[in-house]
Amino acid sequence: MHPFRSFARRIGFPFCIALLAGSAWAQATVAIVRSAAGPVEVVQIADGLDTPWSLAFLPDGRMLVTERPGRLRIVARDGSLSAPLAGVPAVYGRGQGGLLDVVLGPDFATDRRIWFSYAEPTARGARTAVARAVLDLDGLRLTNVERIFAQNDDPSGGNHWGSRLVFGRDGLLYVTLGDRFNHRDRAQDLDSHLGKVVRIAPDGSVPPDNPFVGRPGALPETWSYGHRNVQGAALHPQTGALWAHEHGPQGGDEVNIVRRGRNYGWPVVTYGREYVTGFRIGEGTARADVEAPLTQWTPSIAPSGMAFYTGDAFPRWRGSLFVGALRGSMLVRLALDGERVVGEERLLGELGHRIRDVRQGPDGLLYLLDETDGRILRLQPARP
Known part of the structure; x- marks a missing residue:
């Protein structure tokens, strides 16, 4: 039985509606679940989305949401x-490709600029690209659209675009880039954007202090390398460091702190195994010149979306890192002690839906994109 139907049958559907009266958002209870922070109410605040991939809050509380087939909407x-x-x-809307991440610029209040990533079709195939534009809310349109970055590799195929966007405290933009699945060895090659995190200025230019600037045979945009498919990234609220997670094959999903110039191992150092044969990939799980993950999941949970929780609504969750899961159909909370993962809590598994994105809202609550049913969900303390 669906969790909402079960819940409504236990306490009565009219009470479900009354429970939420007075909220600024139209919403309906999906479930009440247990957690280390006490009972948590899962409410639906929007639906009807087609494969939602990313959300960003506007200053007035509305949301921008990307739909992977190539649409951007305001909720x-x-x-x-x-x-x-x-x-x-136009986007390459095949496989895992399409319109991907969206973020507001640091000066959005004055210049209305947003940045977004997408799978860009080319004559040979497609590649991950980033554009910036001015958001015209009244006209429901983007103006001054300018592509500022694109991978130098554009192979065929529809998988592993990566593509989270994070502005650092210095105003520079981090872009995560996948290895495009069939080209994984290029993740170790510094003359390729595949399997990299790049760091660029808001106009796409290269910061002069990037780690590989001036190195022969290396692309100057590169910040770190040896990544597989990074679909979650966020700044640590205290340190400002970039944290990210990435997909592994049949194991080896990783959480990392993405440090300047470091090698994260893929595909030579990994916990993952080949899909068909089950054979181990690479030369082992550790090497002296490769950054070890803070934690890893085997079997894979297929992580996507990521947010640090700093709000007041759930005091016992404060300081935790939240990760959505696609294959795992859940939300994972990682308890942290500095740069160590010291505990894990798995939530919402009873809903059985793919969580694509995780964001903390301006109200201090957690918002999720449910890819399975095309919904936006909010987690809030259950009311008596």
């Missing part, structure tokens, strides 16, 4: 969806 506070915004570039 109003009553949960209604705008028409698709005009001006979004």
